[in-house]
Every structure is written in structure tokens, then in C-alpha cells.
Amino acid sequence: MAIAFEGYPKITQSEINEALDFCNRQILHVLPEFTEEFQNAYSENGFYKPIPNRDWTCGFWTGEIWLAYEYSGDERLKKAAEIQIHSFLERIDKKIEVDHHDMGFLYSPSCVAGYKLTGSKEGREAAIKAADQLITRYHPVGEFIQAWGPMDAPENYRLIIDCLLNLPLLYWASQETGDSKYRDIAEKHIHTAVANVIREDYSTWHTFFFDMKTGAPDHGATCQGYRDGSAWARGQAWGVYGMALAYRYTGRKEYIDLFRHVTEYFLTHLPKDLVPYWDLEFTDGDDQPRDSSSASIAACGMLEMAKYLEPQEAEHYKTIAARIMKSVYDNYAVKDMNTSNGLVLHSTYSNHSPYNTCNHYGVDECNSWGDYFYMEALTRMSRDWEQYW
């Protein structure tokens, strides 16, 4: 428990309320434009454009609407989220852009949330169908859920660390249906992922390949990170939150220790203002963009893990989360609706480097998950919250 950023201020309850109040007002302000359509994955010059329900990111916007509804109880929000749940049901029924593993990112903050909050029957139906879709991507040879692409090619035979956030959908589906098949697959995937994506120094691989014939672990590789051996900031943050959720759902004590180590790696690679650059290779003085979404994702992971720890250690992680979120609120959050229709600036979706194959888009902008996890972290700090994951 060495790192605590002593002397850094924590976000106060009144700042949390002010922040959530702004989020609520901003979401209501843009709601007419983003009810039948969704926010693009990232903003351009601070402004999101509307898109149809096609991308892997559309669930975050509905999740923001639900979080705002929980905050204010405004019926306009509930109505809009219900329209979007209908769109998610149609999407899974028609199998529109669902041949990938991001069913949890899509259906947990939208449809599972709607079911938990309002008993939405459409939400329940859509989310169970999404869980059915997700388990079609499971490979018994290698015991993992394949992230992207057609299932029969060696160049696709890999998992990615982000998938840890897709698995709560499977646990929820088992609980709802009484059928353990979803949970069994989630458990196998977690085990395979944890055994392979975490390196000896507790930095993480973004993606990991397996041998198609034997299922044996083959090699790690980055996709969105700076280079293969570096730690992509958001991958590490997915690891922090992912380990907390892995412990929540499996109860395996060794995951607590892995959570501590993966989190320590993240924290020891933060710059002075506690908001990482897009890859943890970079720090103060480097001419590189930030990824503010990673700060909020990691804070959510620490707040989640704190629920299962002894009081002293729980307080330690809650304090760090409150320090990180103070910086996000002070230095990155949108405060003026004229400058952006999003919630948090300075995130990076996909940045090109000499060693990755990424295109440069959504760099130093708002993005949909950055906005969503900012609200989730604030909500978690404001009260006991029944999570969507």
C-alpha cells in the first residue's frame, strides 16, 4: 500500500454533486439529438455527432442516460433510454454488427441497467440474446472468447484484456436464466485471460494469441498501445477494473493480489496530475496525448474492489480514486456546454505509433466510455450504487 499520493486533494461531496449536476444538465440538453440516434464513439473538436446503433460503444451513451436518470429522476431520460433499449433489441434480433465480443459493453449499461432500474422486459430479452451471441465466440480449444473477426482464422485467434468487462453480462444471464452455461464460459475465459495477459512486472498485454490447433498460449501483441512491450494505459485500466470484477464474480482470492499488483503498476506510471498519457510508456514532459478515460475506468475498478477489502485497505483505494477523480474533475471535465457536447475532454481512442497499426482517430477528444465511466465513478462516490456490470 505504498502509493497513496499523499497531499493530493480528494474530490469533495459538493464537487461530486456539482459534477453530476452538470452531467445531468448536459445530457438533458443534448437528448433530443441523441435519442433516436447515439453519440459517436468520440467527439470531433469537442462535439459528438449522431450515429445509428452500430458501433461497439453505443451502450455507454444509454448508460449515461440511466446514470443521469438515477441522479435526477427526470422522466425524459427514462423515456429516451427505453427508446434506445428497443433499438438494442432490434440490433440483436437482426444481428447488426454483433460479430465481436463487445456484447457486455453494449448491453450491460443499456439493457441490463434498464432491467435492473425499471424491470424493462425488452431490456432483459435483449441482454439475454446478447449473452447468447457472446458465447458463440467461445473457443473450447484455448478456452477463451475471441475478440474480433471471423472465428476460423489464425490471425483472429486471440483474446484482449478489454473483454473482462464483457463478462458480467454472462454472470447476469446465468443468474437470470438459471443456466450455468454463460457463467462457465466466463470463468474459463477469465482464467485464460488472467494467466496470459498479465506480465511478470504486472504490466499487461493488450491482446494475446493462442495456437489454433492446440490452444497453447502463443504470444502477446498490442493493438492500440504504443508498442508490443509497453502498457497501453486503457488496457491497464481495463485490467484494474477487470480484476475487481473477476474477484466479485469468482471469489478467487488470488485475484485480489493480482488486482493490487496491476493497480500498483498503473499508479506508479501516472504523471503528476494522476491522469495517464495514452500509453504508460509516456509521462510528464512527453509530447503525447492523455487518455483521461483510463483514469475514470481505473477509479471505478478501485471503488469496486474496495467493497471486498478490509476497511483500511478499502479506504486506501477509495482515497486514491477520490484523488484521481479530483484531477479529472478539475482539469479535464467539460464545464461549459458551448465548448463541448460531451462530459470529459482529453481522451484518446486510437493513436498511431511507429509500432502499431492503429489509425489516428479520437485523439485528445471526449469519448463515450470516458464520459460514461466518469459518471459511474462520481455515482459510486456519491452513494451505494447497484452496478450495471
Ligand code: GLY
Ligand atoms: N475496448 C476498446 C477500447 O478500449 O478502445
